[in-house]
Amino acid sequence: MESFKEIYQRACERKLGEQNLRLLISTPLTKQELLSHSDSLWLEAFTKKVFQSGFYWSVINAKWPGFKEVFWQFNIDALLMMSPEQLEEKSQDERIIRNFKKVQTIPHNCYMIYEIAQKHGSFAKFIADWPEDNIISLWAELKKQGARLGGNTGPYALRAMGKDTFILSRDVESYLRAHKIIDGGLQTKKSLTAIQSFFNKLVEESGWSLTALSQLIAYSVGDNYVNVEGNE
Known part of the structure; x- marks a missing residue:
């Protein structure tokens, strides 16, 4: 070695x-810097990496302003109230990549973030407090509780948000x-x-x-x- x-x-x-x-x-980022990330920003980061997986990142980046418009800036409170009919309608919006299976991850991961935030004060605190010497267990937790956050998708989202991984x-x-x-x-x-x-x-x-x-x-x-x- x-x-x-x-x-x-x-x-x-x-x-x-x-x-x-x-x-x-x-x-x-430092732990204090991580704590400044809103729950909505985490949902946006996860969603972006889900859509970038298996796709040209440049195309997703170009479409991203449209994603933010369609999904209410990834506002957690608003998305928790979204009906199945609204989700299906949004999945067909030309401003986004129209992949319904990936679109379905948005309410799933929104609820995951909300549930964890209720237990820990914020999702950012949950992430910031996780020890880096066992970062693979955080990966496993995201894969288990989230949607399409396994493989490198979860780790890439963590890296993009500044969590040491x-x-x-x-x-x-x-x-x-x-x-x-x-x-x-x-x-x-x-x-x-x-x-x-x-x-x-x-x-x-x-x-x-x-x-x-x-x-x-x-x-x-x-x-x-x-x-x-x-x-x-």
Whole structure:
């Protein structure tokens, strides 16, 4: 198993120096910053990643103002009152991507956020309080309680909102397999536990966040594009 220093050195060499590499590494939000996110903003983030999954992100991004108009700026209180008839009507609106199965995730995830917020004060507090050394359990919780938030969809939404998490991108997965950290299915409990342990070890060695370490690994392997973001 490689050390942080070995991974860091290789990434620096591939990106033509420490300064270039550092420009590519992101910083997650602090707990206090996470707490400022509204429940509606979380629903918007989940919905965006659900629709981006398996689709060109640029197309979803171009359509996003229309999504916000159609779904009342993702206002939780308003969406909780939405009738099935209203949902079906909205699913046919030309301002959005008309995929009814994905549209159905909006009220489901809206209710999930509402229920969790009732127990924790806000959904943001639930997320902010979750320990990063067991981030895979948060992924599992989102998959269990939410709609279409399994795989990389939930983690990508967390990352987009600033929660510290690693991402199992193709480059990261390739690294994990090449270094025998995992040898089975990527999303099995055994693999995820091994991956979490590996990242926890790197955090302890380096003091870096899961976000930064995940990006570092991606930049240390795979196709090398200097001064541009890798496959993360």
